[in-house]
Amino acid sequence: MHSSAPHLLNLGVLAHIDAGKTSLTERLLHTAGVIDEIGRVDDGNTRTDSLALERQRGITIKSAVVSFVIPATDVTGPSGGTGSPRLTTAPDVTVNLIDTPGHPDFIAEVERVLSVLDGAVLVVSAVEGVQAQTRVLFRTLRRLRIPTLIFVNKTDRRGARYEGVLDHIAARLTPDIVPIGTVDGIGTRAARCTAANGDIDFVARLTEVLAGHDDALLAAYVEGAAPLPYGRLRTELARQTRDTLVHPVFFGSAATGSGVPELVDGIRDLLPATVGDAKGPVSGSVFKVERGAAGEKIAYVRMFSGTVGTRDSVLYGDGGGGRGGDGADADKAAGKVTAVRVFDRGEDVRAAEVRAGQIGRLWGLGDVRVGDVIGVPRTGVDPGGRFFAPPTLETVVTPLRPADRGALHLALTQLAEQDPLIDLRQDDIRGEVSVSLYGEVQKEVIQATLAADFGLDVSFRETTTICVERVVGTGAAFEIIDKEPNPFLATVGLRVEPAPVGAGVTFRLGVELGSMPYAFFRAVEETVRETLLQGIHGWRVPDCAVTMTHAGYWPRQSHAHGTFDKSMSSTAGDFRNLTPLVLMDALRAAGTTVHEPMHRFLLDVPADTVGAVLPALARLRAVPHTPSTDGASYRLEGDVPAQHVHALEQLLPGLTRGESELETAFDHYEPVRGGTVPARRRTDHDPLHRKDYLLRVVRRTHGGGREGRDGREGSDWSDGREGP
Known part of the structure; x- marks a missing residue:
């Protein structure tokens, strides 16, 4: 007998482009009875490539989720020659399969999926073998300790290899592989995959690989005169697969279906079902955001703990701040879930709730973003953690019709909700928007998407490389309140020092926290981080330590009749406007060098x-x-x-x-060595040039700022706040 309660498995299918990943997804759905006919990528009728652009180009651009059930099965296997055949029961497994892009230009889409997986199938072509993206993906799967099966596809194609591909996998990926079966007639349309079921050669190879990771098994192998029982080896194979110590290799063809049933058995028997407490604290991760027909946001959420239902109020955010508010949840937004859908046997269906282990689509979270945590973060997991390198290219997007500038910015903002790594840079001075890219294909897809979904025709400037600036030495600067040339009612002093690569930007206080209102310190820190997005040469300064060495302000003052007078009271805007000038002086004193990727x-x-x-x-x-x-x-x-x-x-x-x-x-x-140091055009008010900077600040504050005691215009333009 077996339990009727299905186990859950969130499974990613990953591959280098054209290895047959989406075709394998179709075959798995057909094998599970979810679809009656198998779609073809070339015909544009696959289940998971639903975007018109995906169907036209024959590539996966966005991740897609589809669910199927692997039914419970009685599994028999030889006992190892000393008794009756072993009989075990494998329960139903409900699989949420996530099809991911294979093209390296869309690696960001893969990155978001990895954080929600219980296991993965890495597809390798039997003809081309291990390719560039295969290696990148496998290294990341190993680093994240995601249990992974390898499926060698296209065994029916001319040029397909068996031992050659195994050697390639062992040399390029890992030697810790176990081939589960053999292939007869490889390289022909009649290729058939035969599962290994305890034959002598398979048991010997399996024992050798497993013993390398288990001392007790090694001792039994060395000391024993007879082969180890197959049941023990199969149990150990499942354990070591789930611990990411070994990787079973299946052979087959998504086109003919050969070998796919054996892969399905491996998914059920060797990959770990998800664990999670549906009654525990709410904890989930948003890995995809899309827009509905009415323009509403829909969040794809993997729940790790707890349950979220319709009409539930939830907190969500990315842990990175910037959503306003004070206190422990200052980086969180609150929203009420208005609808829930979950994935079931090839469809997404309306549900009352989404529980731990499930993937659901949530409506009602208007400010939700990719990477947000729903509820509380998982213990030991960095919600902002990065698995792949950031984009190293960028380009300026311009509308062919100048009147479309506003619509273009709005459209790109919506695309950035779905792919935050395109990293919009708005240049208000020139009226331009630039985006970050992984490659030229991504540029073509953005152009086609803007035309198809938003009716916008755009062009791109030449793609350029994104560099960074690194601080060379230590530099300091300060300006004192009410002393020339400082036009703002604030005292700010900053010291800049280099930090190790990867350390990020740290902000420290070298003055007493109580020396002025906390809101002013926060204004300085936020402005420091924003200003460091454009260093001396216009590139981001990623790793440095900034210490605030001087601080001062004028307290809130009023006239005799009780009205607040901005002209003799410091505001947060004073600190936000003065900080870029001081920071750039400190950076100049420290010096920076431009580094290229x-x-x-x-x-x-x-x-x-x-x-x-x-x-x-x-x-x-x-x-x-x-x-x-x-x-x-x-x-x-x-x-x-x-x-x-x-x-x-x-x-x-x-x-x-x-x-x-x-x-x-x-x-x-x-x-960067030799030649002209590459510079990036600034999109801020250019605090490197003091006179122009002050003129721009005055222009921005005109009509909404203040007149100082000497006729100077002030600076409360950044957020409208007037201090504590």
């Missing part, structure tokens, strides 16, 4: 083409490290500036007869 490349080329490839690498400022040879293949590993990666991809086919294999991924930043 570097990609690590791995390049395999025919040995006889090396003479043509090496000069091309030199022209692109690529620096190869120690090369190695493998038969007629020559392998180069090294670093290349991000701005030249696309050019390298374009050059290689002609230099290598189309026989090269190139993998690249962001690795680190390096100082």
Whole structure:
């Protein structure tokens, strides 16, 4: 007998583009009885590629969720030769399958999904083997300790390999793999996958891999004269798979369905069902936000604990601040859930609630953003944690019709809700908007989306590289209230020092916290962080320590008739306006250097083409490290500036007869060497140029600011607050 209560498993399907990930999703749904006919990516009729643009281009752009049930099954297996066959019962498993993009330009969509997975299937092509994106994805899955099965697809295609692909996986991904079965007729349409069911060769290979991670098993293996019982090995395989120590490898074809039933068994038997207390504190994660037909926001939420129902009021936020309010929940927004839908057997259905372990769609959270935590964060999990490198490219988006500027900004803001990493930069001075990118395909998709969904025709300027600035030394500056050249009723002193790479920006107080109202300290800190988005050369300053060394203000004062007089009382705006001037003076004193993003490349080329490839690498400022040879293949590993990666991809086919294999991924930043230091146009009021900055502040505050005692206009323009 088995329990009728289904187990839950949130499963990601990941792959390099064109490995057959979406086709496998279709086959899994068909095998589970969710769909009657299998859609084809080329025909644009797959279940998970629902966007018109996805159907047109034949690629996955957005993650999609679909649910199916793997029914309970009695599982039999040989006992190891010493008794009757083993009989166990595997319960129903309800799988929320999340199909993710394979193209590297949409890695941000994959990043958001990873945080909600219980397990993953990594798809590898039996023809191409391990590819660039495969390695990036697998390294991340291992780092996050997400249990992963590997499915080698396309065994029916000409050029498909068995041992060759296993060797490739062992060399490029991990040696801790266990092939679950063999393939007859590989490379032909008649290819058939046979599951391993305790045969001698399989048991020997399985024992060897598992014993490498379990001392007790190793001792039994070394000391025992007979093979270990298959039941014990199967149990240990499940444990080590769930502990991410080993990775079972399944072979098959999404096109013919061969090997897919064996993969389904592996998903049920080897990957861990989700755990979570439906009666515990509410804790969930928003991994996707989309807009409904009426423009309302819909949040995709994975619940880890607790239950959220219709009409429930919930707190949500990303832990990063900036949503207003005071106290412990200053970074949280409150909302009332107006509707809930959950995924069930291929559909999303209206439900009264979404419980721990489930994925649901919530309506009513008007200010929700991707990455938000619903309720309380999970213990030991950074809600803002990043798994992949940030975008290293950017471009300016301009409407073909100048009258569409406002509509373009609104449309891009909505797209940024769905993909925060496009990182809008609004240049109010020039009336321009720039977006961050992973690649040229992403630019094309943004352009097509703006045309199809918003009716906006746009063009893009040339794509440029996003650099960063790093602080070189220590610098300090201060300005005193009511002393020239300070035009604001505030005293601010700041010291800037370098911090280790990855440390981020830290703000410290070198003055007594009680020396002035807390709201003024907060105004300084917020402005420091905002100002450091554009350093001396216009690039973000990611790692430094800023200490406030001077602070002073004029208390709230009133005239005899009791009216508040801004001209002789400090406001938060004074501190917000003065801080950029002081901080830039301190940065200038410390000095900054511009660093450009570097990609690590791995390049395999025919040995006889090396003479043509090496000069091309030199022209692109690529620096190869120690090369190695493998038969007629020559392998180069090294670093290349991000701005030249696309050019390298374009050059290689002609230099290598189309026989090269190139993998690249962001690795680190390096100082720009030689030539002109790249600068980025500023989008703020440019505190590097004091006179122009003050004129812009005066212009912005005209009519809403104050006249100082000497006729100077003031500065309470940033948020309308007037101090405590």
